[in-house]
Amino acid sequence: MKEDDDATLVRRCREGDRAAFERLVVRYQKPVFNAALRLLRDSDDARDVAQTTFLKVFEHIGDYDPSFKFYSWIYRIAVNESLNALGARKPCEGFNGEEPDAAPGPDRQLEGEQTGQAIEEALMRIKPELRAVVVLRHFMHLSYQDMGDILLLPEKTVKSRLYSARQLLRDRLLQGGAI
């Protein structure tokens, strides 16, 4: 992460420089899209979430506190938007138990290997709040502290969720013979 560069671009955005905003879009569109894709497993929904995320960044950049990392802020928006999109699919899904099997969609083609598919399917069968920590750790490669900042959780809770998520994934992959 190039925090200085982000800070400069954000400052220019706040001064009304749309070219600076475009550079932020170029820099963050892939991680934001991928975070949403891993959480939603639907490329159309992930594209919509990415677009909404950047529009919110643009609209609220005047409220962004530069003492925090910019990527924490934008990833928090992306994760929340993704979770909202999941909630819109099935109200309250995932809050009282595990999700049902996800229906295979076109995004299955995105990952060719069997283990990769099995991992993606297993991910969709754990609660969204557990899935979010896996996405932030294993796909975004963020530290526990950054994950806590994004999810507004203490590090201890982040670790607890991550450990639970991995063990659920392990159980599911063992059941399916994928590992």
Added chain:
Amino acid sequence: MADSGHLALIHGEIDGELDGRQRAELASALLADPEAQALREDLRRVCAALDALEGVDPPPQLRRSILDALPQSTSSRARSWWSAPRLRYAALIAGVLAAGTIVYETLDGPRPAASDVAGTMAAAGALTSVDTVRLGNGVVSGRVSLYRDRAGLGLEFELVASAPVDVLVASDGHTLRVNGLGMRDAPGGPRTAVALRGFGSSGEAVDVTFLMAGHEVGRATLRAPKDR
């Protein structure tokens, strides 16, 4: 089965978080426990498979669609008025007063006049918290605190969500609804304090239900210690 301490060490090892002493402790635990050893190998394989998933390029038209959807007005306009300290404080006060107008009792209990409600919005810095629940279910994050001041009990919400959150408060036959919390761009910021006028002053559980678009997205129960 590996105990929780050893499990934490296994996950810590995967994340590269262990120091030398912890690595030695884990090594000795694994030697003594074949099940823990098998679990460690399984988890390492799971994490390796997760790490091996490759990122996907976003659709080529994504950048263009984002830029085309931007409003014509720039964010600097919003920042310039918001960043002026006097206007910021004025907006904060206006936000608190506006939030007061959306607080109303839904069932029995006296319905306060608008002026009464506005007066119940406590100053955030002057509250004594007696119970706090942190929220982190992935949809709504933050905390809700039960506080007590000279006028009685109240709730202070500090929520972050990307869509407005409505809150139902219920205790001892009284209910109260607060709408539109959790938005970062709310004039008063993410923190809102609401007095529980007419509610019991202590002992009873205060149940708080969080709703988004009419659907329950979280629940918390807070309790004030009984008055002595």
